[in-house]
Amino acid sequence: MDEVETWLRQWERRLGTGMADPVVQANVGMFRPRRVVGTLCPDDVEQVRAIVGSAVKGVTLYPLSTGHNWGLGSREPVRDGAVVLDLRRLDRVRLLDLDLGVAVVEPGVTQGRLAGLLSDSSYMLNVTASSAHTSIVGNALERGVGLRRQRCEDVAGMEVVLADGRLIRLGNWPDEEGRVVPYGHEVGPALMPLFAQSNLGVVTAAVIRLLPRPRALHLVRLTFDASRLATVVDELRDCHGQRLISGILKIYQPPESEECVAYCCVDGDPELAALSCALLMRRVERTRLFDDVHDYVGDEQLPGQLRRCLSGDPSWNELVLENWFGTSSRGIDANPGNGYLFFLPLLPFQGAAVARARALVREVCAETGTQWRATVNAISYDVIDLVVSCLFPKAMAAQAHRALDLLHRRFADCGWRPYRLDVDHMSAGGPPDVLRRLKEVFDPRNVLAPGRYEPP
Ligand SMILES: Cc1cc2nc3c(=O)[nH]c(=O)nc-3n(C[C@H](O)[C@H](O)[C@H](O)COP(=O)(O)OP(=O)(O)OC[C@H]3O[C@@H](n4cnc5c(N)ncnc54)[C@H](O)[C@@H]3O)c2cc1C
Known part of the structure; x- marks a missing residue:
């Protein structure tokens, strides 16, 4: 047994095994499985300190919280040979x-x-x-x-x-x-x-x-044809900037149709929210850009889930996962049927950019025979997080990953980089020499998560 293994076995003995929920090796993104040499599940902060502080030469630790980073690598460390430091038992x-x-x-x-x-x-x-x-x-x-x-x-x-x-x-x-x-x-x-x-x-x-918690919440649903996407985005940007919309504005573009749907949250004091909602609806109706404008009150799955999430309740999210993967969150990584990938570029909140991004995604779909959907998440009045995602049969993993590589390249050519990266595309945007010196200051032995958001 080498020094690393001796250290690991000592910690495994000390922490005990027998976790109620066994550790899953698969990842739903179908990224290359990394070689993991062990998993340690400390119970408290003092144990975390002792594990990290006692790591012998050659040990690398990959901390994660619940490890549900689906579509971006799930529990996979960036590099091979890590001990996963699973913090799920720190749950106070x-x-x-x-x-x-x-x-x-x-x-x-x-x-x-x-x-x-x-x-x-x-x-x-x-x-x-x-x-x-x-x-x-x-x-x-x-x-x-x-x-x-x-x-x-x-x-x-x-x-x-x-x-x-x-x-x-x-x-x-x-x-x-x-x-x-x-x-x-x-x-x-x-x-x-x-x-x-x-x-x-x-x-x-x-x-x-x-x-x-807002005392009233309206969800205004706007339906429009994809040919008007750029104009609609600019119109909604102004509504967002004038505070007629709160929270994250969402625009769904289903891959199989030309009908797009925007959901705008209007909330706050009940009287103010009712007035703002009427104002928003009057304003967008006047533009004649939309086929349908609705203060949506029903409980269809997507708006029902959105309304709950906007009210701080994530309980309906599980239904989507079950529909897609045929299992609850625990079984997603090992589900036999479907894989899932994310590409998450940031765009300026401008209609032309969103329309161009839609065209790029469609080109990549056509070239690779895969189906990606691009959902606009306006995270501020000037920035869009475009959530580009692919639910694919596991047999098509190679095509889906080829498409992911192409998306990275094509969007980078437009100057649009992701806000967050998967385990296969890790890099960092800051000046490499400064980042390397920071790593030397904080972690001179390179114990923690080698490769995670590091310069190439
Ligand atoms: C259908 C669907 C919808 C989704 N919707 C969203 C969404 O709306 N918004 C969103 O952001 N994501 C979304 N995701 C992606 C993902 O599931 C979430 O981001 C999830 O919260 C990440 O997993 P986690 O919370 O278990 O974090 P973890 O997987 O535990 O952590 C993520 C990474 O952070 C680092 N890390 C974690 N904990 C620590 C720590 N304590 N110390 C140091 N480093 C640490 C590790 O490198 C780890 O790999 C969605 C996924 C799916 C499939």
Whole structure:
């Protein structure tokens, strides 16, 4: 037994095996399976510190929270030979302040669990469209996108175990009496962002800012022909900029049809929301761009799911996963039928860009015989996160991955880069020499997640 194996076996003995939920090796994205030398599931922060601090030469650790990074690699480390540091057992809600609207959660706390704790309160969580069993911390560290805003905007503080086992707290952290000002910056150079999309530390808890729950919520559904996509995007950008729309504006472009559907959330005080909704509808009707304008009240699956997510309830998201993969979130990675991939470029919030992106996606579909759908997520008045996704029969994995490579290249040619990357396309946009020096400062032994968001 070499030194690495001896170290690993010692930790396995100390932590014990027998997890209720066995570790799955497959990944639904059908990325090349990495060689994983072991998985350690610590119970608390002190164990995380001891594992990281005691790592002998040759050990690399790949931390993850719940490991449901579907479409981007799931639980796969970027490089071969890592020990997965699975933090799902760190699942305490350390603080829940329902006067101020703040929670402190560990990586194993799922969005479904925190949303449930808030269900009768005047606050809600900014939830994503992914499973209720996904991690709030894991998603925020990928700068994931919730229905209200990008998840990193929810984070006001972070607890991080550094590569030598030291524990630091960044941003604003509650004192012993639980008092905190949920402001996401320290005075001076901001350090917290260094730990999102990076490999500089293991995050063991985060301060999460909750959102006031709106007292009324309208979902305006706008149907239009794809030939008007560019004009519609520009029109809706103005509505968004004038605050007639709140949350993330979504525009669905089903691959099999020319009919596009936009969903606009209008919410807040009931009287104000009703007035804004009437105003938005009057305004868009006047444009004659839309075939149907509707203050949607029904419960069809997609708008029903969106309405719930916008209200901080991710419970319907599971239905979509079950429809696509024929299994609950636990079985997605190993499901025998379908694979799933994401390509997530950022575009300027401009009609011409969205129309061009639609054409690029269609070209790649035609060239590879695959089917990708592109959903507009307007994350601000000036930036769109285009969610380009492919649900494919596993037998077509090679074509789907060829299409993914082509999408990366074609969008890069237009200057549009992804906001987040899968395990096969990892790189980093910052100056390589600065990033390498940061890694030397924080993790000189290169223990943590080699290859994750590193310069090429
Ligand atoms: C149908 C469907 C819908 C989806 N909708 C959305 C959506 O609306 N928005 C969205 O953002 N995503 C979405 N996803 C993608 C994905 O499922 C989510 O982003 C999910 O939250 C990521 O998995 P996780 O929370 O388990 O994080 P993890 O997989 O645990 O973490 C992601 C990565 O972050 C790093 N990391 C995690 N925890 C730590 C830690 N504690 N310390 C250091 N590094 C860490 C690791 O490198 C890890 O690989 C969707 C997926 C599907 C299939």
